[in-house]
Amino acid sequence: MGHGKVYLAPAAHYGDALLDALDGLVSGTFNVQVERMSPKLDLAAAYSTSRHQYSAENLMAQLVNIAPGDGKILAMVDVDIFVPIFTFIFGEAQLGGKAALLSTWRLRPEVYGEAHDKALFMERVFKEAMHELGHAFGLKHCYTPGCVMNFSPTIDHVDEKGFKFCPVCTRGLQSGH
Amino acid sequence: MIDNANVRILVVDDEYSVRTSLSRWFEADGFMVDTAASAEEAMEKLSRADFNIVLLDVKLPGMDGLELNRRIHQVNQDVIVIIMTAYASIDGAVKSLKEGAFDYVCKPIDPENLTHIVRNAIETQQLQKENVRLRASVDSLLSTDFIVGESPQIKRVLEMIGQVAQTDATVMIRGESGTGKELVARAIHANSNRRYGPLVVVNCGAVTDTLLESELFGHEKGAFTGAVGSRKGKLELADKGTVFFDEIGNITEKMQLDLLRVLETKEFSRVGGSRTLKSDFRVVSATNRDLETAVREGSFREDLYFRLAVFTIELPPLRDREGDIPLLANHFLRDFATSSGKEIVDISPEAMKLIEKYPWPGNVRELRNVIERAVVVCKGGRITPDHLSFPFGYRSQEEAEESLEAVERRHIKHVLDKTGWNISKAAQVLGIDRTTLYAKIKKHGIERG
Ligand SMILES: [Zn+2]
Numbered sequence: 015m016g017h018g019k020v021y022l023a024p025a026a027h028y029g030d031a032l033l034d035a036l037d038g039l040v041s042g043t044f045n046v047q048v049e050r051m052s053p054k055l056d057l058a059a060a061y062s063t064s065r066h067q068y069s070a071e072n073l074m075a076q077l078v079n080i081a082p083g084d085g086k087i088l089a090m091v092d093v094d095i096f097v098p099i100f101t102f103i104f105g106e107a108q109l110g111g112k113a114a115l116l117s118t119w120r121l122r123p124e125v126y127g128e129a130h131d132k133a134l135f136m137e138r139v140f141k142e143a144m145h146e147l148g149h150a151f152g153l154k155h156c157y158t159p160g161c162v163m164n165f166s167p168t169i170d171h172v173d174e175k176g177f178k179f180c181p182v183c184t185r186g187l188q189s190g191h
Numbered sequence: 192m193i194d195n196a197n198v199r200i201l202v203v204d205d206e207y208s209v210r211t212s213l214s215r216w217f218e219a220d221g222f223m224v225d226t227a228a229s230a231e232e233a234m235e236k237l238s239r240a241d242f243n244i245v246l247l248d249v250k251l252p253g254m255d256g257l258e259l260n261r262r263i264h265q266v267n268q269d270v271i272v273i274i275m276t277a278y279a280s281i282d283g284a285v286k287s288l289k290e291g292a293f294d295y296v297c298k299p300i301d302p303e304n305l306t307h308i309v310r311n312a313i314e315t316q317q318l319q320k321e322n323v324r325l326r327a328s329v330d331s332l333l334s335t336d337f338i339v340g341e342s343p344q345i346k347r348v349l350e351m352i353g354q355v356a357q358t359d360a361t362v363m364i365r366g367e368s369g370t371g372k373e374l375v376a377r378a379i380h381a382n383s384n385r386r387y388g389p390l391v392v393v394n395c396g397a398v399t400d401t402l403l404e405s406e407l408f409g410h411e412k413g414a415f416t417g418a419v420g421s422r423k424g425k426l427e428l429a430d431k432g433t434v435f436f437d438e439i440g441n442i443t444e445k446m447q448l449d450l451l452r453v454l455e456t457k458e459f460s461r462v463g464g465s466r467t468l469k470s471d472f473r474v475v476s477a478t479n480r481d482l483e484t485a486v487r488e489g490s491f492r493e494d495l496y497f498r499l500a501v502f503t504i505e506l507p508p509l510r511d512r513e514g515d516i517p518l519l520a521n522h523f524l525r526d527f528a529t530s531s532g533k534e535i536v537d538i539s540p541e542a543m544k545l546i547e548k549y550p551w552p553g554n555v556r557e558l559r560n561v562i563e564r565a566v567v568v569c570k571g572g573r574i575t576p577d578h579l580s581f582p583f584g585y586r587s588q589e590e591a592e593e594s595l596e597a598v599e600r601r602h603i604k605h606v607l608d609k610t611g612w613n614i615s616k617a618a619q620v621l622g623i624d625r626t627t628l629y630a631k632i633k634k635h636g637i638e639r640g
C-alpha cells in the first residue's frame with residue numbers, strides 16, 4: 015500500500031457498486047490506502063434560504079473540523095452547493111490541503127431533464143471525485159485535452175473529458191508525494 | 192497556448208467571500224491573482240504592478256467600480272476590465288462598456304460564462320500585443336537606414352513587401368550592392384506568418400561548393416576531412432521559417448542543380464548521411480547580377496530561376512531615388528551626431544550639392560560611410576565640403592559630362608590603383624563587397640596597370 019490515506023466520506027446513499035469502484039480507482043491512482051467513513055455533516059446549517067442551495071464554504075469549514083489527522087478526506091453530498099459569487103459549483107478542494115468536497119447533485123442526468131442513467135452518473139462521479147482529489151494532491155487545472163484536471167464549467171465539459179490524469183499531471187502527483 | 196502563469200488578475204470586491212472564492216478559482220487555473228477590497232486599494236496595487244485583467248465590482252464603498260473603470264482607462268488602455276454587477280445595477284455595467292470595460296458579468300456568476308469571458312479577454316490582449324509588435328516592426332523597418340525615403344521608387348518597394356510577405360511564394364530581390372537587400376528580406380520575414388520562425392541567412396557569394404553544401408545541408412560525422420562532429424544544415428535550421436540566399440547568382444552549376452532538387456521536394460540529406468530530412472521553409476533570395484542575361488547565356492538554370500523568382504522586387508540604386516539622397520544624408524547625420532555626442536546642426540548647401548551629384552556606386556551603404564567619416568572629422572556646427580571625403584579625389588566637375596558607366600569604371604579603377612589592387616581594401620573603400628567588385632571589374636574590363 016501507498017504512503018497516504020484518503021477517507022471516502024459519502025454523506026448520502028450511493029450504493030456499494032459506485033463506492034467500491036471509486037475505492038479502487040482512488041487507491042490505484044493516488045497509491046493510497048482508502049478508508050470509508052460517514053461524515054457528520056450538518057446540511058441544514060449550510061442551507062441558504064435566499065439561494066435555495068447549500069453553502070460550500072460552510073460545508074468545507076465543517077469538513078476541515080471532522081477530517082482525521084492522518085489523511086485527506088473527500089466528502090460527497092447529494093445537494094446543490096454554491097459559493098456566493100458563482101451560480102453553482104461541482105466541488106471544492108483545498109489546493110494541496112486535506113479537505114475536498116464533491117456535490118453529486120448536478121452530475122445526475124435527471125437534473126438536466128434526461129432519463130436516469132446509472133452508468134453515466136457513476137462515470138461523472140468518478141471524474142469529479144478524481145478532479146477534486148487531484149486538487150487536494152496539489153494539482154491545478156490542466157489544458158491537456160481529455161485530462162481529468164480540465165476545468166469543467168458545465169456538465170457537457172465533464173462528459174467530454176476522461177477520468178484519467180495526463181502524463182504531466184501524473185508526474186505532478188508523483189513529485190507531490 | 193497562453194501560459195496562465197504570466198497573466199495577472201486583480202479581483203476588486205468589498206466582500207471577503209467573493210475575493211477568496213474568485214482568487215481560489217483563478218489560482219486553480221494557474222493565474223497570478225491579487226485582491227483589493229476597495230477602489231482606493233485597487234489603484235494602489237495597479238500603480239505598483241502591471242495587471243492584465245481587473246475583475247471589478249460595481250458597488251464598492253467610497254469610489255465605485257464604474258468610476259474606477261474610468262480612471263483605469265485614462266491611465267492604461269491595455270488593462271482589461273470585467274465588471275461584476277447585480278441584476279439591479281446592470282444599467283451602469285452596460286454604460287461602463289462605453290467607457291472602456293471589456294465585458295460584464297452578473298452576480299452570481301455562471302462559471303461557464305466567466306471562463307469564456309476571461310479566455311476571450313486574454314486572447315484579445317494577446318492579439319493587441321501582437322499587433323503592437325507588428326506595427327513596431329514595420330515602423331522600425333520604415334526607419335531603418337536603407338529604407339528611409341519618400342521617393343516613389345522606395346514607396347513602391349514597401350508596397351511590394353506588404354503584398355508578398357503574407358504569401359509563401361519565393362521572392363527574388365534585385366539591386367546593386369549596398370541597396371539594402373537583406374533588410375528587405377528581413378522585412379518580408381517579419382511581416383509573414385513565419386515571423387515566429389527563424390530567418391536563416393546563407394551567403395552564397397563567398398564560399399566554395401563543398402563549404403556551401405555542408406552549410407546548407409549539414410553533414411554527418413566524418414563526412415569529410417575536418418568534419419569532427421555532425422552538424423545541422425541551414426535548411427534544417429530554417430524549418431518553419433525563411434531562408435535568405437544572398438548573392439544567389441554566384442552559385443555554381445552543381446549547386447544550382449542541388450538547390451533545384453531541394454526546392455522541388457523540400458527534402459535533402461546531410462553530406463555523408465543517408466537519412467532523408469524534411470524542412471518547411473520559405474525562400475527569399477537576392478542578387479546583384481543580371482540573372483535574366485545569365486539565364487540567356489546559359490550560366491544560370493532557367494528552371495531554378497523561375498522557381499526562385501515567383502515575385503521580383505527591384506531595389507533602386509540610390510542615384511535613381513528621386514529626392515532620397517538629402518533625406519538619407521540628414522538621417523545619417525542625425526544618427527551619427529547623436530551617437531558621437533557632437534553638436535552638428537546640418538549639411539551646408541555646397542556640401543549637399545556635392546552629395547547629390549555623386550553617383551554613389553556603393554549606394555546607401557556608401558552614403559552612410561561618407562557621412563560617418565564627415566561626422567568624425569567635423570568639430571561641430573555644419574558639414575562643409577571639406578569634411579566630405581569622396582574616395583580618392585572624386586571630382587564632380589570633370590565627370591559631369593560623362594556617362595554613369597564611365598564614371599563608375601574610372602572611379603573603380605582609380606580606387607584599385609590607389610589600393611595597389613588590394614581587392615578587400617578597394618571593396619571596403621567603395622562600400623561594396625568583394626564579389627560585386629570582381630563582377631564590376633569584369634563588366635568594365637578593368638585591368639591592372
Ligand atoms: Zn477544479
Ligand SMILES: [Zn+2]
Pocket residue numbers: 156157158161162163164179180181182183184
Ligand atoms: Zn493534465
